[in-house]
Amino acid sequence: MTITRWNPFREFEDILDRYNRSVQPGTRNGESSELMRKADWAPAVDVTETKTDYLIKAELPGVNKEDVKVSVEDNILSIQGERHLEKEEQDKKHHRIERFYGSFARSFQLPDNVDENNIQAEYKDGLLTLKLNKVEKAQPKTIEINLH
Structure with a gap:
């Protein structure tokens, strides 16, 4: 088993992201409307x-x-x-995409x-x-x- 360091800020960011997706205008129960997909x-x-x-x-x-x-x-x-x-190349692995x-x-x-x-x-x-x-x-x- 690998020991990982707990980062409370990462957990907070995840909660905020989930909340924002659930209350976005044009959404219902976390599902995107056609307008939001555009x-x-x-x-x-x-x-x-x-x-x-x-x-x-x-x-x-x-x-x-x-x-x-x-x-x-x-x-x-x-x-x-x-x-x-950007296309993901075989020898390149993305760890975080924020843009x-x-x-x-x-x-x-x-x-x-x-x-x-x-x-x-x-x-x-x-x-x-x-x-x-x-x-x-x-x-x-x-x-x-x-x-x-």
């Missing part, structure tokens, strides 16, 4: 605003540019894609003052940068009524 993880995102535009930066390390899709539909900006798991693999998705409701037809995207060193230009909101129109 997106296995969500990248970290920063959203900033200046006087002229909004800037969205999404961290996608290890994701190929060809595996990322950005789209706008019904005033919702969506970032979708997939990070592929997320599989499909990812993030969606954002766009403000009314965004020009949906002029969104600029750049992908460099695993960082997706989206620049959304602001447009002036249409001012409410006042119509005078003449009474006779």
Whole structure:
């Protein structure tokens, strides 16, 4: 029999992982819904605003540019894609895998003052940068009524 050192933190991490899987949105009794199967993880995102535009930066390390899709539909900006798991080689054994693999998705409701037809995207060193230009909101129109 091999003696192993007890690590209470590892046990705590296992309990937290099991708990998180059981209470995830879109799950019931620990079973994933169809929505959760479509997106296995969500990248970290920063959203900033200046006087002229909004800037969205999404961290996608290890994701190929060809595996990322950005789209706008019904005033919702969506970032979708997939990070592929490295193939396990015969002479290599994985002891721990903490990075997320599989499909990812993030969606954002766009403000009314965004020009949906002029969104600029750049992908460099695993960082997706989206620049959304602001447009002036249409001012409410006042119509005078003449009474006779």
